[in-house]
Amino acid sequence: MSKKKSLQWVAWLLVLPVLLIRGFTTIYPIFVTFKNSLFNIRILKGTKEFYGLKNYINVFSDEKFLTSIEFTVLFVVCSMVFHVLLGVMLAMILNMKFKGRRFLRTIVLIPWAMPAAVTGMAAKWAFNNDYGLINDFVRRFLPDFQLNWLVNTGSARAAVIAMDLWKDLPFFAILVLSGLQFISSDIYEAAKVDGANNIQTFIRITLPLILRNVVTLCIPFTLWRLTTFDLVYSMTSGGPGEDTALIAYRITTEAFTNLNIGYSSAMAVLLFAAMAIFSVINIKVSNKVEH
Structure with missing residues (x-):
């Protein structure tokens, strides 16, 4: 065996543990989820009936x-629209030269550093009609203002x-700011x-x-939006009714509350397919923007 081939074998042996771990934590769960989506699994009764595509048909x-x-x-x-619009605006502000901008860049990340469950619990209190922070502020200008924020659908x-914007917008802005830092001031x-104004x-x-x-x-941030669960769980529990139940929340509810494993697996497979299609489209758009 040549020296080059022996080095290749050493490289593969070093990488193998990572590949096995990655396969067990990523590829295997995807395979099991797809397999379960073809069955009607009743955990409490201990039955597993082959359903074919019936779970997918029932979903729609x-x-x-x-x-x-x-x-x-x-x-x-x-x-995502507001992430882009407000994120770029905030990044432009943070990129300005003013006293205390380093401190502002630090504290602006505090909402992002908070766990989503904590943010949701705080929001549940803040949007309360009787003693919430939001309505208390509005009533300083409109004394008769009444609105049950989390009771009405809209x-x-x-x-x-x-609340999703409040939590993740600063992180988006900081990442945009990192791009602004590479633009030379000479330009x-x-x-x-040449007489160009700010606009x-x-x-x-x-x-x-x-x-x-x-x-x-936009690729990772959109995928994070598609898989959001903890904010809705702690803030509205999907209510009123099912009007704020995101797909990820519905999947979790079906799997762990209703113990409907096959049906929830079908929903998870559909969500995975939607995320994959979006990623491909976004990557192609990104490549076109680059060229």
């Missing part, structure tokens, strides 16, 4: 799941989206000499140079 006739799809799409779209959904000086500088220089960074960031 389930009004609760269709409501979850509706809110998940609304949640992801609204959250306001509950808006509150969940708002801005040249634009200023023109942003549109013609800043935005094109950070666009790929922003598009790339």
Whole structure:
């Protein structure tokens, strides 16, 4: 055996434990989930009946799941639109030269550092109609203001989206800020000499140079939105009714509350497929932006 081949075998032996661990924690669960989605598994009765694609068919006739799809799409779209718009704005502010900006860059990450479950519990108190912080602030200007935020469908959904933004927007902005740091100040000086104003500088220089960074960031942030569970669980428990139950929350409820393993597995497979399709599309868009 040549020296080159022996080194290759050593390299594979060193990598093998990582591959085995990764396969056991990623590939094996995906395989088991897909397998379970083809069965009607009743844990309490100890039965396992082959269902074929019946679980998948039942998913699309389930009004609760269709409501979850509706809110998940609304949640992801609204959250990501505001993440991009407000995240870029916040990053631009943090990129300005002013006294105390290092301190501001540090404390702005505090919401992101908080566990989502803690954020949800705090939001549940803050949006309370009788003693919540939000209504208390509004009543300082509108004394007769009354709104049960987490009881009404529209306001509950808006509150969940708002808290998701409050938690993860700073992290998105910091990552955009890292892209702004690579833009040379000489480019801005040249634009200023040519007579470009702030808006023109942003549109013609800043935005094109950070666009790929922003598009790339949208991939993990969107996937995190699709798998959000703990915020909804601690804040609204999917209510009122099922109107704020995201798909990930519905999957968890079916699996661990209703013990409907086969049905929940079918929903999980569909969510996985949607995430894979989105990732491919986003990567292609990212590559087009790069070129």
